[in-house]
Amino acid sequence: MSSASWPPQLKDWVAKCLGQMTDANRKEAQDELRQVIADAFAAHTLWTTDWNGVQLQSLLPKPAPTLKRKLNDNPPATKKAKKSSLKQVTAGTASLDLNDQAALNRRAERFQREHEIERQKSRNSLKANVQNAHLFGNNSWSNSRSASPFGTTDEPEADPNVIDWDRFTIVGTSKEIFKDYLRLTTEPKPETIRPYPVLQETLVQLKNRWREKSSYPWICNQFKSLRQDLTVQRIKNEFTVQVYEIHARMALESNDMFEYNQCQATLKILYELGIPGKVEEFTGYRILMLLHSRNRSELNLFVGQLTPRQKADLAVKHALDVQRSLSVGNYHALFLLYTNAPNMGAYIMDHFIPRERVKALMVIVKAYRTIPLPFIQTELAFEDLESAIKFLEEHKAAHFTNPRNPNAEKILECKPAATYLAQVYEEKYRRVGIKGAI
Numbered sequence: 001m002s003s004a005s006w007p008p009q010l011k012d013w014v015a016k017c018l019g020q021m022t023d024a025n026r027k028e029a030q031d032e033l034r035q036v037i038a039d040a041f042a043a044h045t046l047w048t049t050d051w052n053g054v055q056l057q058s059l060l061p062k063p064a065p066t067l068k069r070k071l072n073d074n075p076p077a078t079k080k081a082k083k084s085s086l087k088q089v090t091a092g093t094a095s096l097d098l099n100d101q102a103a104l105n106r107r108a109e110r111f112q113r114e115h116e117i118e119r120q121k122s123r124n125s126l127k128a129n130v131q132n133a134h135l136f137g138n139n140s141w142s143n144s145r146s147a148s149p150f151g152t153t154d155e156p157e158a159d160p161n162v163i164d165w166d167r168f169t170i171v172g173t174s175k176e177i178f179k180d181y182l183r184l185t186t187e188p189k190p191e192t193i194r195p196y197p198v199l200q201e202t203l204v205q206l207k208n209r210w211r212e213k214s215s216y217p218w219i220c221n222q223f224k225s226l227r228q229d230l231t232v233q234r235i236k237n238e239f240t241v242q243v244y245e246i247h248a249r250m251a252l253e254s255n256d257m258f259e260y261n262q263c264q265a266t267l268k269i270l271y272e273l274g275i276p277g278k279v280e281e282f283t284g285y286r287i288l289m290l291l292h293s294r295n296r297s298e299l300n301l302f303v304g305q306l307t308p309r310q311k312a313d314l315a316v317k318h319a320l321d322v323q324r325s326l327s328v329g330n331y332h333a334l335f336l337l338y339t340n341a342p343n344m345g346a347y348i349m350d351h352f353i354p355r356e357r358v359k360a361l362m363v364i365v366k367a368y369r370t371i372p373l374p375f376i377q378t379e380l381a382f383e384d385l386e387s388a389i390k391f392l393e394e395h396k397a398a399h400f401t402n403p404r405n406p407n408a409e410k411i412l413e414c415k416p417a418a419t420y421l422a423q424v425y426e427e428k429y430r431r432v433g434i435k436g437a438i
Helices: 008-020 026-042 079-130 196-211 216-232 238-253 257-272 279-293 296-304 308-312 314-328 331-339 345-349 353-367 373-379 385-394 414-428
Strands: 370-372 411-413
Touching (some): 008 026, 216 257, 238 279, 238 345, 257 279, 279 296, 279 314, 279 345, 296 314, 314 345, 331 353, 331 373, 353 373, 353 414, 370 373
Antiparallel strands (some): 370 411
16 A cells, blocks of 8 residues: 555644654554554545544553552551651652652653654755655645655654655656657666656647657657656656546557556556546446456456446446446347447457457357348448458358359358357457456
C-alpha cells in the first residue's frame, strides 16, 4: 500500500500523529497507526473516513500511577510509636514527590529538545519540496505528484526514519519539443528531461501531427518518451491522464494492443488515485478486453465493483450488454451491438468478433441444411459478401451448393461446413494471447 494513494486529510492526520509521538510511546503508536490505516485500506474507507476525528489510543494521556507503600503490618501499640511511624511515612512521601517532579521536568526538557530537532529537519525538507512548486501553481504541487504523507502541512513534523522522496524528485530543463524514447539504464539527468510546460506543448504538437497522418511508429515513440518524462518527474495529474488516454486511443486505432494495455494499466492506477478523466469510457474498454481474454473471474470482480452511475453510462452499458449476449449465446444481439459500438469499442471487439462468428456459424449450420450467403453477411455483420466468402474460405467452410452463381445467389451447404468449423475453432480460438496484459 503506497502513501501515494492516500487522501490529503489522511496525510495531515499522519503528520499530526507523528509529531505527538515520544520515545516512550513511539513503537506502540506506530504499530497502532499502521493497523488503523491497514484496516481502513482493507475496508475501502481511506477516502471516506473523517481522519480529523480519529484518535490513537496510545497517544492519549495516561493517568499518573498511584504510589503505594506497604506499611508495617503490625501497627504500633503505643501512641508514641504511632506518631513516630506517621512522621517517617510523611517524610518519605514528601521526598518521593520531589524526586518524581524533578524526573518529570527532566523528561519534559528532553522531549522538547527532540521535538525542536525534528521540527528543524522538517523545515529543511519542506524548503527542498517548495523549489519544485512553480510547475503547478497555487501551491498545489502535492496534488499533481505522489508526495509524502506530511508534505501538505505548514510545519510538517516528519518521522526522521522515513525517506522524503520529494527531495530526490528532479525537474527537467530540456527545451526540446520532440525526443526519441530510450530505455533508462542510468539515473536521469535534468538536462535530458523536458519540464512540465514543454511537455504540454509536446502533446499539442503530437495531436497536430496525428491529424496530419504522421506514421504511428513515430507518434508512438514520441508518446513513450513523453510518458517517461512524466514518470521520472513524478507528475500525476489530469494532464498525465490525458496523455495516457490519447495514446491508448491511438494504439487502438493502429491495432497496437501492447501499448494499449500498458496505457490501460497505468490509467487504472491514476483513476484509483482520484484523478479525473474519461473513467466510464475506459471502464467500457476494460470490460470488452476482459471479454476478449475470457478472464471470467476478474470480469465478475470488476463488474461487481461498478457503481449505479457507471452502469448507466452509455459505454459501460454497451459493454455490459455485450457481456450478457455472450453469456447466453445470443449472437444476433451481439452483432447488433458490434455495429453500434460507442467510442472506440468496436476496435476492441474486432479482436474477438472472428471467434464469435465461428461460434455463431457452428450453431447456424446445426440448425439448417442450407443457408443463403446474404443472410450470413447480414446476421454476422460482414461489410460485404466478399468479406463473408473470404471468412468462410479461411475457416474451411466455403461449401456452396451453387459455387458458380453470383455471390448474392450463393447457398451455403451446412453439413460439410460443420465438420471443419469445429476443428478450426479448436485450432485457432481455444487459447487467447493478450499482448502487454498486466
